[in-house]
Every structure is written in C-alpha cells, then in structure tokens.
Amino acid sequence: MSALSVTYAILFYVATTVLIVGLVYKIRLYAKTPAPLKIPTTPAPVTQTGVVFRMAREVVLFSSLFKSNKWIWIFGWMFHFALLLVLLRHFRYFVDTSSPIWFWVPLIQPFGMYAAFAMLAGLGGLWARRILVDRVRYISGPSDHLMLALLVAIGASGAMMKFVEHTDIVAVKGFFQGLLTFSIQPLPGDPVLLIHLALVAVLMLIFPISKLLHAPGIFFSPTRNQVDNPREKRHQAQWTVELEADGGNK
Amino acid sequence: MADFEVPELKEYIEVPKYKDGTMAHSSPYIAKEKFQEPLGYPGELIENWEEKAIEKMGELKGKYRSFQVFLDACVKCGACTDKCHYYLGTLDPKNMPVARQDLLRKVYRRYFTFAGKWFPKLVGAVDLDKDVLDEWYSYFHQCSQCRRCSVYCPYGIDTAEISMAAREIMASVGVGQKYCNEIIGKANTIGNNLGLPEPALADTLEGLEEEVEEDTGVAVKFPLDQKGADILLVTPSADFFAEPHVDGLIGYAKVFHEAGASWTISSYASEAANFGMFIGSYENMRRLSLRVRKAAQDLGVKRIVFGECGHAWRVAYSFLNTLAGPFDFLDPNYPVPQHICEYTYDLIQKDKLKFNKTENDHMTLTFHDSCNVARATRMGDKPGGQFDIPRAVIKAACNNYVDMPADTIGEATFCCGGGGGLLTDDLMELRVKGAMPRMQALKTVTDDYGVTNIAAICAICKSQFTKVLPYYGFTMDQIVSVHQLVSDAIVLSDATSDDADDSGEEQE
Ligand code: HEM
Ligand code: HEM
Ligand code: SF4
Ligand code: SF4
Numbered sequence: 194m195s196a197l198s199v200t201y202a203i204l205f206y207v208a209t210t211v212l213i214v215g216l217v218y219k220i221r222l223y224a225k226t227p228a229p230l231k232i233p234t235t236p237a238p239v240t241q242t243g244v245v246f247r248m249a250r251e252v253v254l255f256s257s258l259f260k261s262n263k264w265i266w267i268f269g270w271m272f273h274f275a276l277l278l279v280l281l282r283h284f285r286y287f288v289d290t291s292s293p294i295w296f297w298v299p300l301i302q303p304f305g306m307y308a309a310f311a312m313l314a315g316l317g318g319l320w321a322r323r324i325l326v327d328r329v330r331y332i333s334g335p336s337d338h339l340m341l342a343l344l345v346a347i348g349a350s351g352a353m354m355k356f357v358e359h360t361d362i363v364a365v366k367g368f369f370q371g372l373l374t375f376s377i378q379p380l381p382g383d384p385v386l387l388i389h390l391a392l393v394a395v396l397m398l399i400f401p402i403s404k405l406l407h408a409p410g411i412f413f414s415p416t417r418n419q420v421d422n423p424r425e426k427r428h429q430a431q432w433t434v435e436l437e438a439d440g441g442n443k
Numbered sequence: 444m445a446d447f448e449v450p451e452l453k454e455y456i457e458v459p460k461y462k463d464g465t466m467a468h469s470s471p472y473i474a475k476e477k478f479q480e481p482l483g484y485p486g487e488l489i490e491n492w493e494e495k496a497i498e499k500m501g502e503l504k505g506k507y508r509s510f511q512v513f514l515d516a517c518v519k520c521g522a523c524t525d526k527c528h529y530y531l532g533t534l535d536p537k538n539m540p541v542a543r544q545d546l547l548r549k550v551y552r553r554y555f556t557f558a559g560k561w562f563p564k565l566v567g568a569v570d571l572d573k574d575v576l577d578e579w580y581s582y583f584h585q586c587s588q589c590r591r592c593s594v595y596c597p598y599g600i601d602t603a604e605i606s607m608a609a610r611e612i613m614a615s616v617g618v619g620q621k622y623c624n625e626i627i628g629k630a631n632t633i634g635n636n637l638g639l640p641e642p643a644l645a646d647t648l649e650g651l652e653e654e655v656e657e658d659t660g661v662a663v664k665f666p667l668d669q670k671g672a673d674i675l676l677v678t679p680s681a682d683f684f685a686e687p688h689v690d691g692l693i694g695y696a697k698v699f700h701e702a703g704a705s706w707t708i709s710s711y712a713s714e715a716a717n718f719g720m721f722i723g724s725y726e727n728m729r730r731l732s733l734r735v736r737k738a739a740q741d742l743g744v745k746r747i748v749f750g751e752c753g754h755a756w757r758v759a760y761s762f763l764n765t766l767a768g769p770f771d772f773l774d775p776n777y778p779v780p781q782h783i784c785e786y787t788y789d790l791i792q793k794d795k796l797k798f799n800k801t802e803n804d805h806m807t808l809t810f811h812d813s814c815n816v817a818r819a820t821r822m823g824d825k826p827g828g829q830f831d832i833p834r835a836v837i838k839a840a841c842n843n844y845v846d847m848p849a850d851t852i853g854e855a856t857f858c859c860g861g862g863g864g865l866l867t868d869d870l871m872e873l874r875v876k877g878a879m880p881r882m883q884a885l886k887t888v889t890d891d892y893g894v895t896n897i898a899a900i901c902a903i904c905k906s907q908f909t910k911v912l913p914y915y916g917f918t919m920d921q922i923v924s925v926h927q928l929v930s931d932a933i934v935l936s937d938a939t940s941d942d943a944d945d946s947g948e949e950q951e
Contacts, residue, residue, distance in 0.1 A: 222511065230761065230762055231765065232819070257596060258597040265520055269520065328461060332539065333519055334565070336565050403566075410515055411598045421826065427768045428764070433765065441733045
C-alpha cells in the first residue's frame with residue numbers, strides 16, 4: 194500500500210462524507226423551513242401533477258432560462274447534459290457492469306467520450322459570457338470564475354486521459370471498488386489522473402457550501418413548486434398558526 | 444420639466460451598457476418615530492443595530508423558505524440582468540435583479556456561510572456597516588416587487604422576496620420608509636390609506652349617487668355599511684375620488700345595479716391595498732387583512748369582491764385566506780375573494796349585461812397587465828385567466844382594442860414603475876425612469892395602431908401613469924380604468940327610453 198493510495202483514499206472518504214453530510218443538512222434545512230405564503234410565479238399549475246410537469250420542464254429543459262436568454266441556455270444546457278452523460282459514463286468505475294441492472298453503462302460509453310468536448314464547449318461559452326458581457330462581468334466574483342476554472346480543469350484532465358495520456362482504467366476501477374468495501378487498493382500514479390481526482394475531490398468538498406446548491410435548491414423554490422390554489426385550500430405554516438392564538442381569525 | 448434626464452423612447456427596448464451609480468442618490472424619506480412605533484418598530488436607528496439586523500436576517504431565513512433558498516441558489520448566470528425596468532430605465536447596475544439581491548446576499552454570506560466566514564474576498568462577502576445599510580435603503584427602495592425577474596430566473600428567484608425581507612430587517616432596526624408606514628398607520632386607525640373617515644366617505648358616496656343619477660336618470664346606489672348586504676366590496680381608497688379611479692367605482696356600482704345585487708362598502712375596511720406586503724411584514728399584512736374579515740362578519744355578507752387594484756389583488760387572492768381565513772362563514776358557492784373583473788365577466792358570460800360599445804368608439808385601447816395581477820395571482824379557473832378576463836371585459840365594452848408587443852404584456856409585462864411602495868413624490872426620478880419600458884411599448888402601439896388610451900386595473904398603476912405619461916409626451920388622461928369603459932358603455936335597463944340603448948340589441 195503506497196502513501197499515495199492511502200492519501201487519495203483518505204481524501205475521497207473525507208470528500209464523500211462532506212458531500213453527503215453537507216447535502217443532507219442543506220436539504221433538510223430547505224425542507225424544514227416553512228413557506229408561509231403562496232408565492233408561485235403565475236400563471237402556475239393548479240394541480241400537484243401540473244407542478245411536477247413544471248418542475249420537470251425546469252430541470253430537464255431549463256425552460257425559464259430558455260425564455261430569458263438563448264445564449265446562456267444553449268451553453269448552459271450543453272454543459273449540464275454533457276456533464277450528466279460524463280457522470281453516467283463514470284459509473285463504470287464504481288459498479289459491476291456485468292450485473293444486468295447496469296446494462297446501460299457500457300451502452301453509453303461511446304457518447305460519453307464526446308460529451309467531454311460538449312461539456313468543455315459549454316463551459317467555454319459560459320465563461321466567455323462572464324468575461325465579455327459587461328453586465329455578467331459586473332455580477333461575477335472570483336468564486337464564479339474559479340468554479341468554471343475548476344470544472345474546465347476536471348474536464349480537460351479527464352479528456353487528456355481519454356485521448357492523450359491513457360491511464361490504467363482497470364486499476365482505477367479496482368481502487369474505487371476497493372474504497373466501497375473499505376480496502377485500499379493501489380492507485381496508478383499518473384500525474385494527470387492524480388490531478389483529475391484531486392480536483393474532483395475539491396468539487397465534492399465545495400458542493401454543499403457553494404452556489405452548486407442550485408441543484409437541490411431548484412426543487413425547493415416556492416415560486417416554482419407551489420400549486421396555485423390559495424382560494425380553494427387554506428395554506429398555513431406552523432408559525433402562522435401560532436400567531437393566530439390572538440383569536441383574530443375566529 | 445424635470446431636474447433629471449427623461450429616457451428617450453427608442454424603436455424597441457435596447458439593453459444598454461451599465462453606468463455605475465446613476466441612482467445611488469435615490470432614497471425615500473425615512474419614517475419618523477410616530478409612524479414607526481404603531482407598527483411595532485423602533486423609532487430610530489437603534490444602538491446595536493448591526494447585531495439586531497443580523498439576528499432578524501437569521502429569523503427571516505428560518506421563517507421563509509423563499510429567502511433561504513434564494514440566497515443560496517443563485518449561480519450568477521446573468522439571465523435576469525436585463526429584465527428589470529429600473530435597470531433598463533436607469534442603467535444603474537445595482538438595479539439588475541441579481542446585483543440587488545447581492546447587496547443582501549454578501550452580508551448573508553459573511554455571517555451565515557462557511558465560505559463567507561473564512562474566505563470573504565473569494566465569494567464577495569462583507570460586514571454589515573452603515574454604508575451597506577444606506578445602500579440597502581436606497582436600492583431596496585428601487586424595486587417595485589414586480590416579480591418580472593422571477594419569471595426569467597432558472598430557479599424562479601424572486602427579488603421581490605429579498606426586497607421585502609430587506610425592508611423588514613431595516614424597519615426592525617429603526618429604518619422604515621415614511622410613505623408606506625404612514626399609510627399603514629392610517630389604514631390601521633381610520634380604515635383606509637387616504638385617511639378618509641366614515642362621514643367623509645358617506646358624503647363622497649352620496650355625491651356619486653347624485654352625479655350618476657343626473658347623468659343617467661337611474662338611481663344607482665353606492666351603499667355604505669349596509670348590514671345584511673350580500674356582497675362586501677373592498678376597493679382601493681383612491682377609487683373614492685381620484686381620476687380615473689372613481690370612474691371605475693361608478694362602473695362597479697352600475698354592474699351591481701344591473702345584476703340586481705345587494706352590496707355594500709365598509710367604512711371599517713374601506714381599503715383594498717395592503718401596504719403590509721410592501722414592507723415585508725406578515726404581522727402588518729395580517730392586521731390589515733383582519734379588518735376585511737371583521738367587516739365581512741359584522742355586516743353579515745355572503746361574498747367578498749375586490750375592486751381594481753394590483754398588489755391588493757395579490758394579497759387578496761394569494762394571501763387573504765392564509766392571513767385572515769378560514770372564510771367558512773361566507774357562501775361556499777363563490778371563491779373568496781372575487782375580483783370585480785371576475786364578477787363582471789361572469790355576468791357577461793351569462794348575458795346579463797348589455798353594452799353600447801359605440802360609446803367607447805372615440806378611443807382605441809390597449810391594456811396594461813399590472814405586475815402583481817399578472818405574476819402573482821389568477822382570475823377564473825384557468826391559469827392565465829388574469830390576462831384573458833380583463834381583456835374580455837374590455838372587449839365587451841369597446842370596439843377598438845390592440846395589445847402592446849407580446850414581450851411586454853402577460854407574464855412578461857413591465858411594471859408601471861410606481862409599485863411596491865414607491866408611489867411617492869420623493870422617488871419621482873426613479874418612477875419616471877422606471878416607466879420607460881412601458882412607455883416605449885405604449886409608443887409602439889400608438890405609432891402603429893393609433894392607440895389613444897391605456898386601461899389598467901390597479902390604483903397604483905393609474906396614479907403612476909397619471910404622473911408619468913406627460914414626461915413621455917402623452918397626456919395624463921390617457922390612462923383609464925377598465926370599469927370606466929364598462930361604465931361608459933353599459934346600458935342600464937331601467938333608464939328612460941331615450942337614454943337607453945337604441946342600437947338594436949334585444950331587451951330582456
Ligand atoms: C438538478 C440538477 C441541476 C440543474 C437543474 C441545474 C441547472 C442550472 C442552470 C439552469 C444554470 C444556469 C445556466 C448556466 O449557467 O448553465 C446552472 C448553472 C451552473 N451549474 Fe447547474 N444544474 C444542476 C446541477 C449541477 C451540478 C451537479 C453541477 C456541478 C458540477 C452544476 C454546475 C453549475 C455551474 C458551475 C453553473 C454556473 C455556470 C456559469 O458560471 O455560468 N449544476 N445550473
Ligand atoms: C471519483 C470520481 C472520478 C473518477 C474516479 C474519475 C476518473 C476518470 C478517468 C479514469 C478518466 C479517463 C477515462 C478514459 O481514459 O477512458 C476520466 C475521464 C473524464 N472525467 Fe473523470 N473521474 C471522476 C469524476 C469526474 C467528475 C466529477 C467529472 C466532471 C465534473 C469528470 C469528468 C471527466 C471527463 C470530462 C473525462 C473525459 C471523458 C470521459 O472519459 O468520459 N470526472 N475520469
Ligand atoms: S422584482 Fe421587479 S423591480 Fe424588483 S428587481 Fe425584480 S424586476 Fe426589478
Ligand atoms: S437569473 Fe437567477 S440565478 Fe441567474 S443571476 Fe439572476 S437571480 Fe441569479
């Protein structure tokens with residue numbers, strides 16, 4: 194067992210813990226915080242099923258973004274769906290692809306490869322806007338640029354491995370499957386792989402403390418997830434009920 | 444005419460380059476002690492205000508999911524940056540919705556997030572100090588809480604929610620806004636925002652009865668505090684005398700008259716507009732709403748109908764049931780509350796009203812979707828009824844109607860520039876500049892279709908347009924009430940025959 198393997202093992206245990214604990218904490222916070230008033234942006238669906246469709250359109254198609262800005266939409270959608278493909282392709286490092294439920298993992302491999310380019314192109318477009326459009330430049334802070342830099346670096350290092358400096362994928366898989374059973378297997382020492390993995394760990398660490406919270410956040414956005422039925426159904430939160438102890442509503 | 448530059452109206456709305464600080468000087472009068480204390484706020488900036496403000500921020504993010512999620516979720520994508528009428532009209536970058544939110548978010552990050560505590564520079568987190576507070580006061584009073592940004596944000600982040608929270612935080616440390624808080628005080632004690640006491644109100648309504656009878660020969664009633672009436676009408680107090688509001692009130696009365704309805708106004712709850720919303724105060728909004736409940740109970744009515752008012756309709760439609768419900772003592776066959784447009788529309792559908800549309804032939808109309816009606820409420824059963832129903836009412840009363848360009852109406856409507864508690868003379872520059880996108884759209888249909896008048900269903904919009912239209916080369920009387928059009932075209936069936944409609948429509 195090399196020091197390298199141990200270091201990376203610890204790194205990923207810590208990163209995974211932070212990611213999971215952090216996200217669970219934030220999601221619980223969002224779920225627990227009451228929404229005392231009905232504030233859907235109207236016209237809004239009048240049924241719960243309608244709300245599910247509205248949310249699906251937002252998450253899958255970025256429909257509000259489509260309405261507002263076609264450039265951000267093209268680049269943003271390209272980036273996110275390429276990212277999704279890339280991540281699905283990565284399942285092969287963690288699961289046993291001979292099991293039937295994972296049959297689709299090998300199937301998407303060829304698409305996943307090119308997704309790296311789509312992802313980088315999308316990120317490039319978003320970053321260009323951030324620099325070139327005066328309004329977007331005005332609202333961008335260092336962290337916004339660094340986030341893009343981080344994702345570009347992850348994508349570029351991954352693509353390097355895929356297309357230039359191959360690494361021993363079987364060994365990588367062995368290492369990560371080992372982590373799942375708490376045994377530390379050797380990790381190849383290729384610098385590009387080590388960079389890729391270190392940056393991924395950074396991404397996992399900052400996920401629950403950064404604007405990446407938009408991913409869980411969207412599902413809790415009251416302007417998008419509320420049913421438009423305030424007249425039909427009285428909407429209340431715990432603290433507004435307590436306020437009514439003065440008897441004004443009797 | 445003005446000591447500031449009125450924006451030029453172009454062919455279409457251009458998204459300009461920003462100019463730093465153009466509106467940094469704009470800030471409304473701060474409320475004095477006598478307006479603060481009755482609402483439960485300290486009279487002036489308290490000593491340990493920094494600490495208390497942060498405490499309040501923590502409290503609000505625990506009470507409102509919107510506040511908590513919106514502060515976390517923004518990715519600075521920039522989609523909202525060109526959506527605010529105040530940005531388009533003033534070019535001040537802090538009037539971009541995301542930048543407005545960031546004024547508060549940077550403080551939230553500093554005190555409540557890991558990154559802001561340890562790496563403030565990296566994520567733009569700052570300590571709360573007097574400069575920040577002053578900036579809050581200025582720019583959170585440059586947001587009319589119109590929700591246009593929330594339509595376009597991929598996560599539905601509504602800057603109005605942030606502005607409301609910011610105003611609540613400021614008021615709670617002693618920095619409230621005079622205009623809003625003074626008005627809330629009047630509504631709390633007298634029953635309406637204008638401070639019109641019962642005798643004056645009775646007088647006004649009597650005067651209106653005489654005027655209408657003189658005009659039409661029909662005794663249309665304007666009942667006040669009539670116990671046992673079926674319908675309680677709650678309407679913005681501007682309807683009691685300002686032009687063109689009062690013509691709308693006459694329209695409601697004629698509609699009720701034709702429907703044979705028994706209705707009444709209440710002097711105790713003689714105000715539809717609920718300014719508690721503007722200052723983000725649940726408690727104040729509830730206190731005002733409870734007056735409507737009490738009036739309905741005391742008068743023993745069966746239904747509640749709201750007059751033409753935008754933010755009022757938001758509080759009525761979306762919040763009233765929550766704030767002052769349950770309304771199980773009213774007739775369950777009708778939604779509580781109803782909008783006067785819904786009421787009139789139902790009668791039109793049932794063929795209960797007759798119009799002589801030619802009465803309005805001297806006008807070509809367009810309709811201004813008031814922001815809070817458009818993006819925060821509904822009318823009728825179907826989503827979008829808030830757009831269709833007022834238009835259907837207008838078209839029932841008028842022959843000549845055209846819409847403004849599609850990207851300036853419906854859910855994309857531009858605010859009049861005076862909503863959200865900004866309809867005060869100390870914010871005149873902001874109001875004029877913020878009206879630019881709406882004025883630009885009006886100019887387009889004026890040039891292309893000869894539109895002469897713009898109809899609205901909001902007291903704030905009507906007052907705001909009366910003031911700002913002249914700055915853009917229009918005249919103040921071009922703004923009309925929707926029920927004013929109804930009033931002018933409706934055929935009163937018990938009118939003497941020569942006043943009555945002779946255009947060949949069959950009589951009942
Ligand atoms: C439910 C899942 C998600 C949804 C619906 C979603 C949606 C969006 C949308 C609509 C935007 C704004 C447009 C844009 O700039 O692309 C955005 C931005 C962004 N998203 Fe996501 N996202 C999700 C998950 C993720 C994940 C897992 C990541 C992490 C790696 C991520 C990273 C980003 C970044 C970095 C930006 C900002 C891009 C910029 O700087 O312009 N998103 N997201
Ligand atoms: C623990 C997690 C991860 C591991 C073990 C891992 C490992 C790898 C390896 C070994 C490759 C080379 C593939 C090949 O040569 O065929 C690769 C490629 C790549 N990785 Fe990762 N990676 C991880 C997480 C991520 C994340 C979170 C992202 C994106 C934000 C990402 C983006 C990419 C991209 C774009 C490629 C190139 C295209 C491809 O082969 O799919 N990786 N990764
Ligand atoms: S709510 Fe309206 S006024 Fe306020 S920031 Fe958004 S668009 Fe501008
Ligand atoms: S559109 Fe929404 S996420 Fe994008 S910058 Fe504006 S507030 Fe932030």
